Amino acid sequence: MNQSELDKITNVDQPLTYYEKEDQVLLAVDCIIFGFDQNKLKLLLVKRNIEPEFGKWSLIGGFMKKNENLDTTAARVLYTLTGLSDIYMEQLYTYSKVDRDPGQRAISVSYFALIDVANHQFDGIQLDSAKWFDLDEAPKLIFDHQDMVDKAIARLRRRALSKPIGFELLPEKFTMRQLQTLYESILDKKLDKRNFINKINSLDVLIKLEEKDKTVSRKGAYLYNFDKDKYEKKVKEDGFSFKL
Amino acid sequence: MNQSELDKITNVDQPLTYYEKEDQVLLAVDCIIFGFDQNKLKLLLVKRNIEPEFGKWSLIGGFMKKNENLDTTAARVLYTLTGLSDIYMEQLYTYSKVDRDPGQRAISVSYFALIDVANHQFDGIQLDSAKWFDLDEAPKLIFDHQDMVDKAIARLRRRALSKPIGFELLPEKFTMRQLQTLYESILDKKLDKRNFINKINSLDVLIKLEEKDKTVSRKGAYLYNFDKDKYEKKVKEDGFSFKL
DNA sequence: CCAAAAGTGTTGGATTTACACCCATGC
DNA sequence: GCATGGGTGTAAATCCAACACTTTTGG
Incomplete structure (x- = not known):
């Protein structure tokens, strides 16, 4: 009996009607959060509070739940960490290297978010472990998060020239x-x-x-x-x- | 006992070491395949040979396997249908609406591919069910495939102006x-x-x-x-x- | 009165657009 | 010899980049 067959038998709330033999994977969202403060562009990072790489700096992220879509997941992840909602977010790219997360096979979809740092009250729900970094002073990041940041910066540049998204900051x-x-x-x-x-x-x-x-x-x-x-x-x- | 716990017990080849409580989903790749022939830009579509929506026109697609990354999946999907390899492909966007695929919850990552129609021998492995359509004569597509095509065209336009990808066609x-x-x-x-x-x-x-x-x-x-x-x-x- | 930032136009160069005629050839 | 598509340059308009001085006011 293989994984999918087991899934079928055991998963009662979502019967696998059609694509029974296919592999399933974890889907994560990682957020590249930009802010503008003290006349500098900043990046919001967190100290990771789970294994693997516990205690290392990381983008904020979380796993998509079955009843969510990715935009919803991204908004939830951001809200959970910062208490902010109604924030400009945009899906960027999906990272899928087989060994990108040493903890377990996980695909990650990156999102970038633009926050007006000065005027948002951070209820700071989990902000003890989070910190704004100048772009050029950011620490080494886990997994492929640096690639995500690099791509996000490139996208931000292009977008800022062709859409009025700067005002979000x-x-x-x-x-x-x-x-x-x-x-x-x-x-x-x-x-x-x-x-x-x-x-x-x-x-x-x-x-x-x-x-x-x-x-x-x-x-x-x-x-x-x-x-x-x-x-x-x-x-x-x-x-x-x-x-x- | 929930799904993830069951997963953990039953899935011997990939123990879920870290993220045990998280939902897993099917990850698909759908390919928007552009070709240029008879001085027209074309789109390669297939008649779907599985349920749901059996017999309807669709992008070619397939599910990611655990030992693949998305680029690999995209290349495999393209190869399986057309026999072509070494084709220009680019990841586009990830579609995740909860009910996008009525068959089962599935996330889909779209890729676009550029093919020189004239000079590639299609071994036509499965090409009985596939057909090139003029962009403006393409039939109605299943699911959110039309959104994918629209986004792909927009991306192709931007890319063609800023990178020499036209020559791929x-x-x-x-x-x-x-x-x-x-x-x-x-x-x-x-x-x-x-x-x-x-x-x-x-x-x-x-x-x-x-x-x-x-x-x-x-x-x-x-x-x-x-x-x-x-x-x-x-x-x-x-x-x-x-x-x- | 002075330091510090705000505010304000012009010019030359580069890029982009519009536009029309002759050429080579096979039939 | 003529119909068909191939090949070529210039001028006007627009866009972009460089550049420097005056204003305001709190201390």
Whole structure:
């Protein structure tokens, strides 16, 4: 009697009607969580609290349950660790090397998440073991998590140039300088201030507020909102596409 | 006793050392196979020979085995159906809606493949049930396969503009006109002949052969090769990037 | 009054687009 | 000799990159 046949006999809540002879595997989700704080792009990592590799730094992750889809799993994993919901997440890539997890054969689907660090209260449910790292100061990660991070950074770069996802990393109100610094950290290169502002303004999706942020300069810098409705209207009606 | 505990007891060849309480699922691969023939972009579909949805048109697919990774599965699935190996394939996206496959809970990872239809001998092992369709004449597909195709087309478009993957769809030797028609079908828009040729030539990755293709015009059109070595050398040494 | 960040336009170069005629050949 | 597709260059428009000075205000 093989595994699948046993499955069939013993698993009463989900009879294997059609694909009886096929192997089943564990499916995990690992989240690459980006944040922007102190003018730096950060990565949220945790100290692993299970074997194998107990105590090593790792992406946050968890296994998909039968009644979930992957997006749901990713949201749950993020919520369980940080207490945050309604966070921008995007599926990235599925990692399947046979020996990628020495604990047991497990396939992992990576997701990236963008968090506005400053303005989210971390209920910090499990945050004792979690820590934000500068991208270039992150510790060595377990398994293939570094590959996941590298791919996530590449994707973040591409996305940030072609979709207005950068705003997910900023507070509601932000200055031009903050926005520029954000893009500079994502793209890992200096940008010209005037060209940047001209480009952003030409996209015409920001609302300039009356209010100024005076915490960083004496003169004060105008605050802006991203006008999501206007952006979506432009996309729908004029085929507009955000290109930085 | 639950499923995982049973698994643990009964599955002797792979003891579940660490993640004992977690659900396992079927993992499938579905392949979106593009070909280019008669100056049209085509999609290879099969009539499904298993339940559920027996007899309906479907992407080719198969389940991952425990000793495989997903790339291997994709290659095997493609080989089993077409007899082809060494085909360009790329992982796309993982589909996980709980009820996506009415037969049984199954997660599916989509891959796209690019085949030079003209020059590959299809040993046609199972090709009685398979058929090339024009993209706009493809039949209704089972499950979420149409979503997979749509995403694959979008990805193919982006890739074709930023990587020299178009050549995977052409014979070794091709005319400028063929190359242009290929891009026109991928991008689904007409391109200007002179601008296209100027652009391609400026990339400087083609070898112009002495030989002409005289099958389509009296004058005959020069044949070209894609110079893969030169391309890779440029990428490595000059940070060159293929942008059409 | 001065230090520190905010704000603001122009120009030259590069890239992209639009566009039309002659060529070679087989029939 | 003519019909068919092959091959070729230029000019205008647009986009992109480089660049420096004035403003504001808290201390």
